[in-house]
Amino acid sequence: MSSRRKCPLPKRSKLGSTFFSRDPVEVARDLIGATLIVGQAGGIIVEAEAYRRDDPASHSFVGQTQRNASMFGPAGTAYVYRSYGIHWCLNFVSGEQETGSAVLVRALEPKVGLNAMRARRGLDDPHLLCTGPGRLCRALGVTGEHDGSRLDEPPFEIYACSGPVEVRAAPRIGISRAPDHLWRFGLLGSPFLSKRLAF
């Protein structure tokens, strides 16, 4: 089940709060093919997952806490949390009106700053640099210090997809609650996905 999606925005259009002020499921889908830069490094988003405010799998499901506070900030905010006490994971706060929804960036095709990413990750293979939410944050230097930052201001730059892309929906990964929603989106056939897009 894949669908072709044309770029809805002008080439190299910078994405800000207007883009993120929509249903996180739509935002996640439309982020596939977009470019994410953090500082001097970045690439093309090839995998993302949506988490809604009232979604049992979402950190926001239990209401606002110290950890998830930035999820309840304005759309276009970064939500960075620690996963398994070890890794950082980067989310884009989204949602039309209600707060508490976000999109988890799961994988990138590295495009710029390859050497900086290699140095941070301690390996060479571009296929392993950013394929996974924890790896991606390590490669880009994203940490808890970025939690609550605006996504349309440095060090973040996010640009719209510059051409048509083939996007596939699949179940989310690594969750135990609400596992059936097809809220994981990936670039069909990309070798930079964290997991294959099978059902």
Added chain:
DNA sequence: GGTATGATTGACT
């Protein structure tokens, strides 16, 4: 207070 559980990764059998 204690204990179980992760939106993961890398090392190992």
Added chain:
DNA sequence: GTCAATCATACCA
């Protein structure tokens, strides 16, 4: 395939 790392949060007593 299995499993440990490592810690904030949730939940129970």
